[in-house]
Amino acid sequence: MLAAVLGPSGLFLMGTFYLLSGLFTPESVARKGARRFVRDRLVRPGIPFALSALLVWPPALWVAYRAAGHDVTPWWVFTHRDPLLDSGSLWFVEILLLFSVAYALFGRPRATPAVPTGGHLVAVTAGVVASTFVGRLWFPARSGQVGDLHVWWWPKLIAMFGVGIVGARSGLAERVPDRMWRGSRVVAALAVLSVPVVAVALGVSDLAGQAGPSLGGRRWQALLFAVVEAVLVVGGSVWLLGLAQRRLTRDGPPAVALSRGAFTAFFIQGPVLVVLAAAARPLPFPAEVKAFLVAAVAIAGSFGAGRLLTARTRVGRFL
Incomplete structure (x- = not known):
């Protein structure tokens, strides 16, 4: 499905x-x-x-x-x-x-x-x-x-x-x-x-x-x-x-922040998804429910971390 x-x-x-x-x-x-x-x-x-x-x-x-x-x-x-x-x-x-x-x-x-x-x-x-x-x-x-x-x-x-x-x-x-x-x-x-x-x-x-x-x-x-x-x-x-x-x-501070950290979010999404999926394995929910839960948290977490990494660390030079 x-x-x-x-x-x-x-x-x-x-x-x-x-x-x-x-x-x-x-x-x-x-x-x-x-x-x-x-x-x-x-x-x-x-x-x-x-x-x-x-x-x-x-x-x-x-x-x-x-x-x-x-x-x-x-x-x-x-x-x-x-x-x-x-x-x-x-x-x-x-x-x-x-x-x-x-x-x-x-x-x-x-x-x-x-x-x-x-x-x-x-x-x-x-x-x-x-x-x-x-x-x-x-x-x-x-x-x-x-x-x-x-x-x-x-x-x-x-x-x-x-x-x-x-x-x-x-x-x-x-x-x-x-x-x-x-x-x-x-x-x-x-x-x-x-x-x-x-x-x-x-x-x-x-x-x-x-x-x-x-x-x-x-x-x-x-x-x-x-x-x-x-x-x-x-x-x-x-x-x-x-x-x-x-x-x-649409422009504005949130859009600028999200776009600036987008490549970093793409870079870290794999490890973030794997860690979240491993952490969700013991939860007593169907796989379909856990998939959407993991996806939502991963998207928010990847973009949030991407913004912080690009704005406050030197990795922004590469990402």
Whole structure:
């Protein structure tokens, strides 16, 4: 039930992060120059990723193993995790670092800025479908690569980063055109609604046990999953960007404080969730109740701690 409700958003929210990053990367490179930009990227995304992979996420997993009754050491957890250098939620930062450095070193702005249209988004979606299906012949979804690279997600992440790069030169960061926003909203809503319908039609009742054919290979299920994922990531990301521009514009001290500590909150959310989940295990409530309780406390705790860490400690330089 939770997977049907929350699962579709997980397929496109990471793409939204890359769209946002692409929107602001060209201006940053132009302002700082390629050398300073690369140096800054190595510090701000690079150091948090290294800290998460080496010092933060392995102990958090050790807590999870111990809470589940496994008598293991933190070193065992670090050396036996698949993939090696698993960084928890910070894996996307490592990949974004690679994309950003590649753009700074090899990206060249067009003389005449291109204006993204609905037709361009359809073409991007088709490209994501094809490249995702082909890529997962070698790197199935959920497969692990050394360094936690998530190669099986690269086609859609590259695509959305590229849409952001192109959109940055045509004002997409300020306003998604109304027609494009409405169209993306309809497409994303239909895709989200189609996921449980398709699952029921195919007789899928256990996502963990029956997802295998959809994760990769020369199977129609893998192609169908690539189509749904591509439609969601392109349509959902553009819709969410337009929604934020139209509805999430409230300013003031609370909004500034939350936004300033948002990256720190994302950095610490994994350990916070693991510790809270372990602490909630003895509570005599159903798992669904504990899930929402842990989520609510984790969100408040992560943002609160994120604000304090960025405002009152030196880690604000990196986070």
